[in-house]
């Protein structure tokens with residue numbers, strides 16, 4: 001067990017990715033992004049699965065070549081079983097099954113949401129790993145969850161969105177403002193030059209540790225329509241302030257629930273993951289919470305926050321250690337809870 005080589009495959013949404021891990025170190029992590037969705041302002045499932053079909057073979061080849069290993073050295077193949085888009089998941093699942101069968105090595109199924117969390121255990125210089133128990137908040141275009149992580153495979157979802165994901169809230173707000181897709185990074189950039197208190201948007205009232213973001217999007221739409229009626233150049237002349245105010249509202253919503261979760265569980269170690277963890281506002285708020293509440297916070301290296309196969313590989317590694325293998329008649333699972 002001291003020379004484990006895992007080939008990992010991720011295809012749950014619109015990124016085709018393959019990675020090779022040697023124990024807990026990443027030897028390669030290749031990601032093919034799908035530009036095609038930009039024109040539609042969101043991921044088109046049918047186009048996503050077609051692009052995965054085209055990308056999967058070259059991406060796997062590239063991952064093996066970059067890792068400089070032969071496929072005969074592989075210990076096992078790990079793949080994302082779900083959650084995600086059915087058509088997209090099927091491409092990675094079928095490919096992983098066939099390759100494992102061909103090489104006659106074990107197959108390991110991985111839950112994508114667990115992978116976002118266990119990405120923190122990839123061995124990387126200058127990155128510290130959390131210890132159990134800790135709280136994990138996964139924030140991306142597809143998910144928004146707060147998870148109590150008791151152990152590698154003992155996790156409880158204690159809060160999640162009841163409608164849109166937080167990245168979706170960013171992207172839909174950006175669309176209202178006429179910004180291109182994905183709009184999250186653009187809003188973040190503009191927000192840093194604006195006044196976060198220029199405009200106020202309502203914060204949703206949601207039970208417990210759950211989230212809701214669809215009301216915010218509607219509030220922003222009505223606000224922009226109302227102001228544009230009075231001044232047709234309203235967006236252009238106030239863009240930075242609007243973005244700063246949207247960001248301020250969203251980060252407050254996330255931090256309120258995170259603080260509540262920490263208070264209720266007594267846990268002060270907080271890890272984040274998913275594409276939105278690149279956001280400057282959430283990073284600043286977490287640093288503040290370290291000073292103010294004595295938290296210890298963890299943000300993975302950027303390439304392990306967005307969808308990637310390295311995070312699937314680290315789960316594969318831990319499952320390999322406990323010989324937690326999958327039978328070859330396994331199927332993809334679009335709704336797959338932690």
Ligand code: KG4
Nearest residue numbers: 140141142167182184185188275276279306
């Ligand atoms: O994890 P990810 O690459 O893909 C999934 O959705 O699974 O996350 C993409 C999401 C998009 O909604 C994008 O707008 C958002 O993450 N995002 C950001 C930032 N960078 C990416 N949102 C706010 N601020 C950012 N800096």
Ligand code: ZN
Nearest residue numbers: 116140142307
């Ligand atoms: Zn994801």
